[in-house]
Amino acid sequence: MADLETGAKTKEVELPNSVPEGDSSSHDDSKHGGKHKTYDLSIHSLTYKVVSKTQEGSTERLLLNKVSAVARHGEMMAVMGPSGAGKSTFLDAIAGRIDSNSLEGGILVNNKPMDHGFKRLSGYVMQDDQLFPMLSVRETLMFSARLRLPGTMTTAEKKERVEEMITELGLTHAADTKIGNEEVRGVSGGEKRRVSIGVDLIHDPPVLFLDEPTSGLDSTSALNVVQILHNIARTKNRTIILTIHQPSFRILELIDNFLILARGNPVYHGPYPGLAPHLKEFGRHVPNHVNVLEYTLDTIEELQESKGGIEPLVDFAQARYERHGKLAQIQSNMSVIGEKPKFATSFLSELFVLSDRCLRNTLRTPELFFARIGLMCMTGFVLGSLFFSIGFTPYGIQARASYIAFALALLLFTSTEALPIFLAEKQIFIRETSRGAYRTSAYSISSAIIFLPFFFVLALIFSCVSYWMIGMAAEASSFFFFVFTLFLVLSVANSFVVFWSALVPNFITGNTIITAFTAYFFLFCGFFIPRGDIPGYWIWFHYLSTFKYPLEMLLYNEFTAPGVRDQCFDGLPGPSCLATAPQVLAGFDMAKVHKWNNAAVMIAFFLAYRFFFYVALRFVSRQTRK
Numbered sequence: 149m150a151d152l153e154t155g156a157k158t159k160e161v162e163l164p165n166s167v168p169e170g171d172s173s174s175h176d177d178s179k180h181g182g183k184h185k186t187y188d189l190s191i192h193s194l195t196y197k198v199v200s201k202t203q204e205g206s207t208e209r210l211l212l213n214k215v216s217a218v219a220r221h222g223e224m225m226a227v228m229g230p231s232g233a234g235k236s237t238f239l240d241a242i243a244g245r246i247d248s249n250s251l252e253g254g255i256l257v258n259n260k261p262m263d264h265g266f267k268r269l270s271g272y273v274m275q276d277d278q279l280f281p282m283l284s285v286r287e288t289l290m291f292s293a294r295l296r297l298p299g300t301m302t303t304a305e306k307k308e309r310v311e312e313m314i315t316e317l318g319l320t321h322a323a324d325t326k327i328g329n330e331e332v333r334g335v336s337g338g339e340k341r342r343v344s345i346g347v348d349l350i351h352d353p354p355v356l357f358l359d360e361p362t363s364g365l366d367s368t369s370a371l372n373v374v375q376i377l378h379n380i381a382r383t384k385n386r387t388i389i390l391t392i393h394q395p396s397f398r399i400l401e402l403i404d405n406f407l408i409l410a411r412g413n414p415v416y417h418g419p420y421p422g423l424a425p426h427l428k429e430f431g432r433h434v435p436n437h438v439n440v441l442e443y444t445l446d447t448i449e450e451l452q453e454s455k456g457g458i459e460p461l462v463d464f465a466q467a468r469y470e471r472h473g474k475l476a477q478i479q480s481n482m483s484v485i486g487e488k489p490k491f492a493t494s495f496l497s498e499l500f501v502l503s504d505r506c507l508r509n510t511l512r513t514p515e516l517f518f519a520r521i522g523l524m525c526m527t528g529f530v531l532g533s534l535f536f537s538i539g540f541t542p543y544g545i546q547a548r549a550s551y552i553a554f555a556l557a558l559l560l561f562t563s564t565e566a567l568p569i570f571l572a573e574k575q576i577f578i579r580e581t582s583r584g585a586y587r588t589s590a591y592s593i594s595s596a597i598i599f600l601p602f603f604f605v606l607a608l609i610f611s612c613v614s615y616w617m618i619g620m621a622a623e624a625s626s627f628f629f630f631v632f633t634l635f636l637v638l639s640v641a642n643s644f645v646v647f648w649s650a651l652v653p654n655f656i657t658g659n660t661i662i663t664a665f666t667a668y669f670f671l672f673c674g675f676f677i678p679r680g681d682i683p684g685y686w687i688w689f690h691y692l693s694t695f696k697y698p699l700e701m702l703l704y705n706e707f708t709a710p711g712v713r714d715q716c717f718d719g720l721p722g723p724s725c726l727a728t729a730p731q732v733l734a735g736f737d738m739a740k741v742h743k744w745n746n747a748a749v750m751i752a753f754f755l756a757y758r759f760f761f762y763v764a765l766r767f768v769s770r771q772t773r774k
């Protein structure tokens with residue numbers, strides 16, 4: 149398959165089995181921390197099949213068929229082919245993003261089977277720019293540096309590395325501009341792409357994979373991106389593999405080797421000047437002054453649609469490969485060495501950096517605060533004026549219970565606002581953790597740390613506005629227990645929402661699930677149907693309800709408060725009281741509530757949902773194609 153006879157200007161591509169033995173390849177790179185190891189990849193007869201289920205049964209589909217190639221340090225290899233040729237699949241396979249057990253053939257890194265450690269060692273730039281819109285270019289790169297550069301480096305050294313990266317990527321003029329999104333104006337598409345590359349290059353990975361780094365860019369920006377990558381490959385001896393669509397002539401000159409695929413089959417591997425002779429030998433003469441790559445892609449498409457299909461070209465390429473190179477006698481060597489994953493910095497340092505980033509992003513989205521604070525003030529005022537100074541009449545019982553139940557419903561139902569926020573962030577999390585940027589545990593804890601004070605402020609504002617207007621139990625201890633309970637409710641609801649947002653694929657699914665669960669929790673909390681009347685087969689819902697415990701806590705807190713517990717709620721004159729506070733509680737089946745036990749259950753809920761969130765994130769970040 150490799151092109152070995154490509155004329156005077158053509159450099160030979162050594163076949164997979166000719167990568168130098170051992171992993172001793174290194175070069176002096178003292179500016180970037182001393183000797184840096186370099187890595188060569190050799191891919192041998194890589195085959196990937198998937199089984200798709202159809203109405204007629206299951207069918208097997210070959211997405212990659214015996215693909216062999218070599219990617220060397222100091223060089224850039226481009227994977228090309230028509231749409232659906234398998235470019236992204238190939239890149240995913242060699243970048244360790246496809247379950248190794250589903251692959252046949254071999255991927256060798258410096259002649260050793262690729263293992264999990266390689267994934268952490270290499271960088272992968274996805275096609276979509278998954279970046280925080282509210283951070284500036286410099287901040288984005290600095291956060292990546294703080295997470296990915298070793299803890300032994302000082303902040304000054306990390307800053308220096310970021311400035312160096314900004315210069316290298318030609319981003320000096322945009323360094324303090326926000327990344328931006330559809331709502332906030334920010335850097336241009338080309339600059340955003342360069343920031344994405346910088347984020348994965350900051351720790352100087354020796355191997356870099358890029359999926360369509362030029363897609364969506366104008367020709368100048370595309371050339372600029374490839375030029376930067378070319379310089380990195382050359383000056384730092386890095387191995388760069390990318391997929392690309394229709395590169396211009398000037399981009400072609402910067403790419404050392406091409407791997408051209410057609411429906412998962414390799415049809416050419418070698419430098420650009422070797423392509424025309426390859427096609428000529430196959431029987432296709434490339435006209436003068438024509439972009440040979442474009443002509444090749446047109447030929448592939450034409451063959452694909454022809455009666456004879458693409459097989460003649462595939463067989464020709466395979467025969468050439470077997471003639472010019474010896475197929476390496478490699479058994480399936482996808483074995484995993486099982487290196488212990490290593491992170492650049494300590495858990496505490498990750499926690500600090502991620503909390504800092506979360507705080508900065510949150511503070512720069514003030515509408516998030518103001519909308520919720522506004523809602524709390526307004527609803528607090530509406531409830532306060534509705535149940536104003538309720539007193540101790542039979543209506544006073546109903547009004548207290550209604551106020552408490554509505555307050556809980558408000559807090560729980562409005563907590564879904566965390567869903568779109570985390571869904572957007574999930575893609576960034578996946579990008580970062582797929583290459584081992586930080587620990588999932590640090591991420592799961594950091595967001596909780598940042599949001600807890602905000603939940604306390606919300607609970608306090610709502611209580612200050614409504615509690616006193618209504619005339620609830622006047623003691624400070626009762627008031628603060630009320631605030632504390634609302635704080636727990638907000639924290640549990642947020643953990644519940646982020647747990648689901650880690651699992652669901654989109655907003656509609658997540659919103660439906662969360663709203664449905666919240667509504668059922670409300671229904672089974674014991675307010676509408678007393679516990680004793682809930683059928684046995686539904687009682688588990690009652691105990692899982694995040695409404696039940698705070699409802700009991702708040703009703704108990706109110707009707708056992710010193711200023712309330714001795715009151716008579718019958719509104720009748722005379723000493724014979726028909727509705728005392730203990731009777732009210734007994735009526736709600738809450739006479740034996742232990743409010744601090746319930747608080748402990750709420751804390752347990754909070755921790756459990758955070759733990760489930762962590763487990764779900766681990767699952768999400770590990771997901772590879774089967």
Ligand SMILES: Nc1ncnc2c1ncn2[C@@H]1O[C@H](COP(=O)(O)OP(=O)(O)OP(=O)(O)O)[C@@H](O)[C@H]1O
Pocket residue numbers: 198200209211229230231232233234235236237238
């Ligand atoms: N899990 C899967 N099950 C079935 N078919 C799949 C699966 N994943 C990918 N494919 C198919 O494999 C083929 C190659 O997909 P891939 O995304 O690698 O192509 P591509 O060359 O990168 O295409 P494009 O240039 O359009 O992005 C496509 O026809 C795609 O539909």
